[in-house]
Amino acid sequence: MKIAMIGTGYVGLVSGVCFAEFGFQVTCVDKNPAIIERLQAGEVTIYEPGLDELLTRNARDGRLIFTTELASTVADADVIFIAVGTPSRRGDGEADLQYIYAAADEIAAAMKPGAVIVIKSTVVVGTNADVRAHIAKARPDVPFSMVSNPEFLREGSAVEDFLRPDRVVVGVHDERGSNAMKRVYRPLYLRETPMIVTTLENAEIIKYAANAFLAMKVTFINEVADLCEKTGGNVQDVARAIGMDNRIGSKFLHAGPGFGGSCFPKDTRAYAATGRKMNAPQTLIEQVVMVNEQRKRSMAERVIQAAAKSGAKTVAALGIAFKPNTDDIRESPSLDIIPALQKAGLTVRAHDPEARSAAEPALPGVVWCKSAYEAIEGAEITVLLTEWNAYRALDLKKVASLMKGNLLFDLRNVYGEQDIDGTGLEYHSIGRPRLGQSA
Structure with missing residues (x-):
């Protein structure tokens, strides 16, 4: 054959x-x-x-x-x-x-x-x-x-x-x-x-429905994270507990700056558009699309507000690809967040292990660095955008010594309290209590 x-x-x-x-x-x-x-x-x-x-x-x-x-x-x-x-x-x-x-x-x-x-x-x-x-x-x-x-x-x-x-x-x-x-x-x-042999129409709907449901899980846990931040909860503990229910499952319950990539954004839009066209509105997915776009804007606003309060001028952005182990930047949250930071007058120094060549034309004005530590040097704020393994074991005391300021925004919840203690960093994560807050 x-x-x-x-x-x-x-x-x-x-x-x-x-x-x-x-x-x-x-x-x-x-x-x-x-x-x-x-x-x-x-x-x-x-x-x-x-x-x-x-x-x-x-x-x-x-x-x-x-x-x-x-x-x-x-x-x-x-x-x-x-x-x-x-x-x-x-x-x-x-x-x-x-x-x-x-x-x-x-x-x-x-x-x-x-x-x-x-x-x-x-x-x-x-x-x-x-x-x-x-x-x-x-x-x-x-x-x-x-x-x-x-x-x-x-x-x-x-x-x-x-x-x-x-x-x-x-x-x-x-x-x-x-x-x-x-x-x-x-x-x-x-x-x-397992091989599911079905009709042409069923196969088409299966694909869209699967991606729409997973995107909905991501958006759901992001909104849970917002509630945790307002009430003193910890989204990771909540996600771990609800994920143990086999009716829910633990996958795609990781709070962050919103979903991106080549599938979820375009597929949720297309699925919602099909619903409107067929007079069968997919209202849950319509909301998912809207909330995800708002999510990316709100993440940028967190950093911008912190910069205004602290007088920061330079931000280190770690990770441009929409997820680790790929060089794909399509609809990555970084492509919304970084331009918003630049528009607010901030200089952005960036690093990604694989995505620089794809991202460079899409992010004019960014200062590209050869390593995470080079990007961090002299920055008042560091923002971790993609959870590459290369960023999971940074020497945070070294990070603090290289930075001009001490604000670390971990938008992927890579680090924990034991990692931050004694570093002097003011650590902001997603859906968890703030650590190392300045007096």
């Missing part, structure tokens, strides 16, 4: 490499020749732990090929995955499907009879059926199958998620598509990984 993967972004590259690891012949296609040249040279174009080793091995063994030639690749493929971007559309928040339909047009022109076309991109309900009709109209003489196969990859652990998933969701409209997916995922089936 030959697999074509259209798109070498986050989902396409991880999926293509992992399918090759399953033993299939995989050809990944992208229109950007610069990206393909880098991949052909063995250079991974995204930061994802473990991906470089798999790419190198499978390319070396001839199972993984990268090309800009879509037509010839599709013409020879048994299963064709579409893994192109579906960004938020400006104005209404709906998913922009132009790249899906552009790929569908090119696939229709080149596909062989019996091809199985799989949309792996996140698309709103009804898209697979519409694309199927679109392709059938263009090539009424060529039989093909349509499949929805949403991804559930977490950036920073995507390889592990692909190779050892909680479940595989497959939406089909015929038996040929179902059988092809069972063959594609046979290595997981042998490990007894």
Whole structure:
């Protein structure tokens, strides 16, 4: 079986490499020749732990090929995955499907009879059926199958998620598509990984509903943190206790500056927009979207108020990526917080272990530093924005000695009371009592 993967972004590259690891012949296609040249040279174009080793091995063994030639690749493929971007559309928040339909047009022109076309991109309900009709109209003489196969990859652990998933969701409209997916995922089936085979529409809704629910958990615990701050509670203790209830679960109950990344922001907007369009308002998710945007603004305001009170002029920002173990900055809280600090007249010195090259064009005026300690030196305020391991064991006495001031805003609750004692730092966290407060 030959697999074509259209798109070498986050989902396409991880999926293509992992399918090759399953033993299939995989050809990944992208229109950007610069990206393909880098991949052909063995250079991974995204930061994802473990991906470089798999790419190198499978390319070396001839199972993984990268090309800009879509037509010839599709013409020879048994299963064709579409893994192109579906960004938020400006104005209404709906998913922009132009790249899906552009790929569908090119696939229709080149596909062989019996091809199985799989949309792996996140698309709103009804898209697979519409694309199927679109392709059938263009090539009424060529039989093909349509499949929805949403991804559930977490950036920073995507390889592990692909190779050892909680479940595989497959939406089909015929038996040929179902059988092809069972063959594609046979290595997981042998490990007894649950495979949910359902309709095209169900698969589309499952993806959005899953991300919307997780985003809602993040927003919920952030609001609990606000209540804890007003009442003397500790959000970590609360989250630990409620997470022990197996009806709730402990994951995604970590208070912070709001969710970001390539999925939750755009998917919650698109899910809410679909609800409005279908006259089935998703009011909980509408609120989640609004509260998350407010969250990022409120985090910036905390720092700005502290700077005004203390006379601070310089802030050290540690972490730009939306989460650790990725260089992805898409809709990261830092992209809202840092410009707000700059607008308030503060100089920002920043460090991130992996995201600098992506973030530098997006954050003009930021002073970029080679280490956390370099960023901290001379700053009156330090703000920990992303919980990279590199920031989990900072020498806080050294931090205090390097800083011109003593304000540490830990927006990820990395440190505890035992870490702060004796450092001289005034420590502000999320949803917990203040530590080391100045007299």
